Amino acid sequence: MRIVVDAMGSDRCPEPDVAGGLLAAREYGVEIIFVGDEKIVGPVLAPHASDHLSVKLVHAPEVISMEDRGLALALKAKRLQPKTSMAVGIDLIKRGEAEAFVTAGNTGGGVATAYFRLGTLPGVERAALAPVFPTQKGTCVILDIGANPDCKPENLLQFAVMGSIYAEQVRQVKQPRVGLLSNGEEAGKGNQLVREVYPLLAASGLNFIGNVESKEVIGGEADVVVTDGFTGNIMLKTSEAVAGLILETMRQKIKSASVFAKLGGLLVKPALQSLRQMLDPSEEGAAPLLGVNGLVFIGHGRSDAQAIKNAVRVAHHAVEVNVLNSIRDEIARSLSPAARPERSLTSVQP
Amino acid sequence: MRIVVDAMGSDRCPEPDVAGGLLAAREYGVEIIFVGDEKIVGPVLAPHASDHLSVKLVHAPEVISMEDRGLALALKAKRLQPKTSMAVGIDLIKRGEAEAFVTAGNTGGGVATAYFRLGTLPGVERAALAPVFPTQKGTCVILDIGANPDCKPENLLQFAVMGSIYAEQVRQVKQPRVGLLSNGEEAGKGNQLVREVYPLLAASGLNFIGNVESKEVIGGEADVVVTDGFTGNIMLKTSEAVAGLILETMRQKIKSASVFAKLGGLLVKPALQSLRQMLDPSEEGAAPLLGVNGLVFIGHGRSDAQAIKNAVRVAHHAVEVNVLNSIRDEIARSLSPAARPERSLTSVQP
Numbered sequence: 001m002r003i004v005v006d007a008m009g010s011d012r013c014p015e016p017d018v019a020g021g022l023l024a025a026r027e028y029g030v031e032i033i034f035v036g037d038e039k040i041v042g043p044v045l046a047p048h049a050s051d052h053l054s055v056k057l058v059h060a061p062e063v064i065s066m067e068d069r070g071l072a073l074a075l076k077a078k079r080l081q082p083k084t085s086m087a088v089g090i091d092l093i094k095r096g097e098a099e100a101f102v103t104a105g106n107t108g109g110g111v112a113t114a115y116f117r118l119g120t121l122p123g124v125e126r127a128a129l130a131p132v133f134p135t136q137k138g139t140c141v142i143l144d145i146g147a148n149p150d151c152k153p154e155n156l157l158q159f160a161v162m163g164s165i166y167a168e169q170v171r172q173v174k175q176p177r178v179g180l181l182s183n184g185e186e187a188g189k190g191n192q193l194v195r196e197v198y199p200l201l202a203a204s205g206l207n208f209i210g211n212v213e214s215k216e217v218i219g220g221e222a223d224v225v226v227t228d229g230f231t232g233n234i235m236l237k238t239s240e241a242v243a244g245l246i247l248e249t250m251r252q253k254i255k256s257a258s259v260f261a262k263l264g265g266l267l268v269k270p271a272l273q274s275l276r277q278m279l280d281p282s283e284e285g286a287a288p289l290l291g292v293n294g295l296v297f298i299g300h301g302r303s304d305a306q307a308i309k310n311a312v313r314v315a316h317h318a319v320e321v322n323v324l325n326s327i328r329d330e331i332a333r334s335l336s337p338a339a340r341p342e343r344s345l346t347s348v349q350p
Numbered sequence: 351m352r353i354v355v356d357a358m359g360s361d362r363c364p365e366p367d368v369a370g371g372l373l374a375a376r377e378y379g380v381e382i383i384f385v386g387d388e389k390i391v392g393p394v395l396a397p398h399a400s401d402h403l404s405v406k407l408v409h410a411p412e413v414i415s416m417e418d419r420g421l422a423l424a425l426k427a428k429r430l431q432p433k434t435s436m437a438v439g440i441d442l443i444k445r446g447e448a449e450a451f452v453t454a455g456n457t458g459g460g461v462a463t464a465y466f467r468l469g470t471l472p473g474v475e476r477a478a479l480a481p482v483f484p485t486q487k488g489t490c491v492i493l494d495i496g497a498n499p500d501c502k503p504e505n506l507l508q509f510a511v512m513g514s515i516y517a518e519q520v521r522q523v524k525q526p527r528v529g530l531l532s533n534g535e536e537a538g539k540g541n542q543l544v545r546e547v548y549p550l551l552a553a554s555g556l557n558f559i560g561n562v563e564s565k566e567v568i569g570g571e572a573d574v575v576v577t578d579g580f581t582g583n584i585m586l587k588t589s590e591a592v593a594g595l596i597l598e599t600m601r602q603k604i605k606s607a608s609v610f611a612k613l614g615g616l617l618v619k620p621a622l623q624s625l626r627q628m629l630d631p632s633e634e635g636a637a638p639l640l641g642v643n644g645l646v647f648i649g650h651g652r653s654d655a656q657a658i659k660n661a662v663r664v665a666h667h668a669v670e671v672n673v674l675n676s677i678r679d680e681i682a683r684s685l686s687p688a689a690r691p692e693r694s695l696t697s698v699q700p
Contacts, residue, residue: 070538136595149533149541183499183583188420191499191580214588218595230541233533234581235588238564242592245486245568254618268604268618 001319003312004089006103007036007044008063010308011301017104018044020308025053027309028316033098035060035089060088064109066301077112086113093294094118100295100315102286104303110296111147111289118294121328123335126155127291128229129298130163131236132171132284137220141167142181143290145232153196156180156226157204161334162290162327163224164206169321170288170314171223179212179222181231187211193228201226204334247276285311288318295324351669353662354439356453357386357394358413360658361651367454368394370658375403377659378666383448385410385439410438414459416651427462436463443644444468450645450665452636454653460646461497461639468644471678473685476505477641478579479648480513481586482521482634487570491517492531493640495582503546506530506576507554511684512640512677513574514556519671520638520664521573529562529572531581537561543578551576554684597626635661638668645674 005021007014014036021032031054034041038059045057062083064076082088086105090113092098103110111129120127128144143159144151151159160178167176180197182190187198189211201208212222214235227235250272254265285307286299295318299311318324355371357364364386371382381404384391388409395407412433414426432438436455440463442448453460461479470477478494493509494501501509510528517526530551532540537548539561551558562572564585577585600622604615635657636649645668649661668674 069536136599146533149544181584183496183580183587186419189499191578194499194580214584214591215594218588218591228541230533230544231581231584234531234564234585237533238568238585238588239592241564241568242589243596244565246593246596249486250618250622265618268600268615272600 001316002031002033002098003315003319004033004035004092004098004101005308005312006085006089006101006105007034007041007057008060008085009103009105009299009301010303011066011104013104014041014044016303016305017308019305020303021312022048022051022053022055023305023309024312024316025055026051028313029054030312030316031055032312033058033089033092035085035092037061037063037085058088058092060085064106064113066106068106068109073109073112074116077109078116082117084109084113086110087117090114090117090294090296093296099319100297102297102299102308102311102315104286104299104301104308104311106301107146107298110298114289114292114294114296118292118296120291121293121324121331123331124158124162124291126151126158127289128155128159128162129287130159130166130290131287133217133225133236133239135218135220139171139284140217140220140223140225141171142217142225142227142232142236144227144229145236145287146229147289148228149230149233151193151228153193153200156193156197156228157200158291158331158334160201160204160206160208160224160226161330163226165326165330166288166290166323167223169323169326170318173223175207176223177209177221178206178224178226179209179216181217181225181227181235182211182213185211185213185216197226247272285309285314288314290327295319351666352381352383352448353665353669354383354385354442354448354451355658355662356435356439356451356455357384357391357407358410358435359453359455359649359651360653361416361454363454364391364394366653366655367658369655370653371662372398372401372403372405373655373659374662374666375405376401378663379404380662380666381405382662383408383439383442385435385442387411387413387435408438408442410435414456414463416456418456418459423459423462424466427459428466432467434459434463436460437467440464440467440644440646443646449669450647452647452649452658452661452665454636454649454651454658454661456651457496457648460648464639464642464644464646468642468646470641471643471674471681473681474508474512474641476501476508477639478505478509478512479637480516480640481637483567483575483586483589485568485570489521489634490567490570490573490575491521492567492575492577492582492586494577494579495586495637496579497639498578499580499583501543501578503543503550506543506547506578507550508641508681508684510551510554510556510558510574510576511680513576515676515680516638516640516673517573519673519676520668523573525557526573527559527571528556528574528576529559529566531567531575531577531585532561532563535561535563535566547576597622635659635664638664640677645669
């Protein structure tokens with residue numbers, strides 16, 4: 001199995017990206033194909049030439065940076081001749097020369113490059129970025145969290161189908177509970193989009209548990225949470241910001257307080273540490289972009305080597321269980337006119 | 351000055367509601383008119399008859415409960431003869447027999463009753479619920495957080511006008527910085543609504559600072575944050591849920607850890623306590639419903655006596671500065687054709 005790692009992705013690239021890829025090659029026995037400028041990545045990789053790992057470097061002279069956006073970004077992503085590390089890497093999986101692509105680069109850049117170069121799966125109109133979110137009882141998958149700020153009801157139905165398959169096959173959740181993010185639990189609550197999606201999900205045959213509020217999401221009551229990319233993005237970033245504010249305030253208060261509180265701070269440090277870990281997205285490494293015609297994983301710019309390694313682990317597993325084919329089949333089935341009524345029958349909730 | 355307090359509002363009514371109203375009567379020297387069932391509220395109020403406070407009780411035989419919703423709620427809110435404590439209380443301010451109404455009851459019930467009985471200010475299409483939100487540097491006002499899940503660009507422009515006046519006059523913020531909640535800071539980011547509101551705000555003459563993400567909001571970079579009621583609600587509830595998860599996990603971890611960590615927990619308790627206080631919405635008591643033709647404040651169902659007292663304090667201040675008239679005048683000015691171009695001139699940012 002061959003996994004492409006964007007060596008020019010993370011904020012502090014190429015070191016964490018290369019180190020993470022090497023860790024993954026060693027730990028999971030996969031072949032890692034780094035993409036990036038050989039003048040920059042080559043020297044970082046060179047000391048490991050004698051490690052006997054299955055690793056190679058494919059040259060890509062350019063990068064999509066955090067500053068790339070709008071039309072310029074679209075042009076870079078579309079260009080016939082691939083030059084950026086993202087385009088070179090994604091073309092490798094397009095040509096079947098690798099099975100999955102992992103990057104910690106510009107999220108919009110990863111989404112645009114994947115859209116333009118791979119296209120979407122047959123019948124899929126919009127792809128969705130589906131990160132794993134920490135909850136009181138474990139984790140859940142939320143999609144979309146940023147690929148599409150404006151969505152139609154049918155898009156969210158497809159997100160639910162894709163998210164369920166991903167949760168079931170890659171995250172090994174049996175009959176994943178699908179919740180629709182809303183401003184109230186009762187049916188009928190929500191904005192227009194939510195009110196239109198609700199009956200589609202209720203008739204979908206999925207294990208739809210109805211509307212969920214943030215409290216239920218964080219309480220761990222759903223395995224898959226469906227929302228438009230604007231709302232999902234606000235939810236994700238609010239969580240990060242509030243957690244950051246609390247942990248930082250806690251640190252400050254302990255630091256500036258009495259010597260007793262400082263001592264107390266030292267003693268609760270392990271508790272704080274494990275809390276940080278629980279809230280840390282690097283455990284899951286990266287979010288899959290579900291719905292494009294290839295396995296693409298996009299991680300946080302802050303990713304360290306551990307996060308990159310974990311992203312490769314998840315990508316590796318997604319290839320093994322062939323989640324792409326399952327999604328392709330299920331979308332095709334959900335769109336075939338014959339399947340619809342039959343599926344609806346099984347969806348009637350007791 | 352006369353402030354109406356819904357004695358049947360909070361989850362544990364009538365005790366906290368009555369106690370809070372009495373505290374406010376004593377501390378601020380305002381007249382408090384309680385509304386509620388005299389058989390229930392009377393006995394709670396009776397022991398204070400000799401306190402020489404300016405307090406009275408107006409009978410309302412019914413309540414809008416947390417279970418009231420949809421059409422049944424609308425019918426209760428609209429009924430010609432007021433029977434619920436909310437309708438009786440709001441009719442008092444409508445008839446000029448009191449200056450403001452405070453409730454910790456069902457939010458949807460408060461919004462619907464105010465809409466139907468008071469109507470909106472001339473030119474205002476939608477009212478907005480505008481709570482105060484804790485930030486790293488203090489607080490900001492976010493609106494709307496739930497009165498209208500679906501908004502048009504013009505609604506958000508009016509929210510910005512009303513929120514600015516409220517921040518300036520009631521919260522004493524000079525030239526409040528207005529941010530538009532979005533999934534990215536750059537102009538052009540956002541869903542369709544945000545992209546359409548942006549130029550309206552830029553030309554409004556308000557101190558518009560552009561798009562803001564949750565990180566900037568929580569970092570304290572805006573005084574007024576404008577969003578639709580669906581997104582605002584998700585943001586508010588996500589903050590509450592994440593803060594709850596972190597503080598609860600912290601408590602659990604300390605409890606179940608070594609004796610040293612337990613000791614540490616005791617020592618950091620004051621720090622945790624002050625963090626809780628910072629995140630506690632009861633400091634501000636209640637959120638104004640801006641845009642209706644009267645001063646209505648709606649607080650959290652969990653409100654205690656302190657929160658009710660604080661809500662009366664804020665309502666009292668809003669009456670003193672006559673914020674309702676200022677909003678009425680500013681909305682009228684913003685709608686007059688002559689005013690528009692002149693205001694646009696002053697809005698050009700350097």
